[in-house]
């Protein structure tokens with residue numbers, strides 16, 4: 001097989017790239033180790049920055065988003081006894097949208113007409129620094145295949161083969177682990193809030209998010225290695241009520257049937273550069289952020305939008321300028337979001353050190369009382385223009 005751009009990974013990064021390139025008349029083949037059903041059903045974050053909405057809309061993917069998504073002006077930040085609303089629209093004139101990654105994925109799968117090979121095994125990238133990069137794999141019928149391409153796009157997340165196809169001598173890795181995880185639930189109950197609540201609490205961080213007017217998504221900070229089996233539904237709701245301030249300021253948390261429960265580890269990771277010869281990395285294949293701030297999908301969309309422009313210029317107009325600048329320019333945004341996600345995470349997750357706890361509270365008071373502090377948070381949360 002031969003194509004112009006071989007894309008590894010059929011998640012939102014790979015499918016959006018395939019879709020954008022198809023609109024520019026560029027051929028792609030997408031290969032994916034998982035099944036289509038698996039990729040479609042993974043629960044991920046649900047907040048889209050303004051610029052992500054703009055990219056999806058320009059790509060013809062904005063109709064259901066606008067009909068079924070919900071625009072939010074801002075978020076609540078709270079700690080015991082206090083809840084503050086940050087209004088992004090007032091502060092910076094930008095908003096965010098609640099629309100699940102699973103919905104973005106459905107829209108992409110429905111829109112894209114090109115070949116996507118699911119359930120491939122043993123995918124390996126070869127000769128990526130040469131003019132003849134290719135991928136070998138076993139297809140789902142058990143046949144050995146070779147896919148030759150002009151360019152390979154690694155959109156295969158942190159467990160895929162693309163990231164490590166860059167030789168160790170040519171890559172640099174930056175990493176941070178955190179001493180806590182999130183226990184996340186989906187519940188069939190209308191959200192108890194109009195906008196997301198980020199709560200600092202001495203017993204641990206909590207977040208009230210949502211997917212729709214009928215479905216809530218909530219998280220609790222838990223120690224690493226937590227077994228969800230140790231968290232029966234009643235324990236989860238009572239801890240959420242405690243940390244989110246049920247009963248204070250006339251606010252109540254309404255519990256409901258939990259339909260999904262899982263523990264999410266947290267990590268910051270960046271691999272540089274994001275290009276090696278004819279291999280370009282995008283999304284989680286190049287970087288991971290902890291979920292506080294909901295940047296993961298948004299960063300992937302920003303990478304892919306930039307990469308689609310760069311590959312279109314290179315393959316259609318023989319102009320390599322944007323492709324040559326891809327890694328440096330993408331990494332500028334990646335590091336801004338890496339810092340923001342780290343900052344939100346370390347400001348909101350309960351520290352064991354009392355000195356750090358006082359610094360966190362001071363920081364929270366500052367971002368909720370100073371226009372300068374609030375504007376900085378708003379600008380990062382709602383996302384800088386592309």
Ligand code: PHB
Nearest residue numbers: 045046209291292293294
């Ligand atoms: C989510 O809805 O899953 C979500 C929202 C905001 C975050 C993280 C996750 O910061």
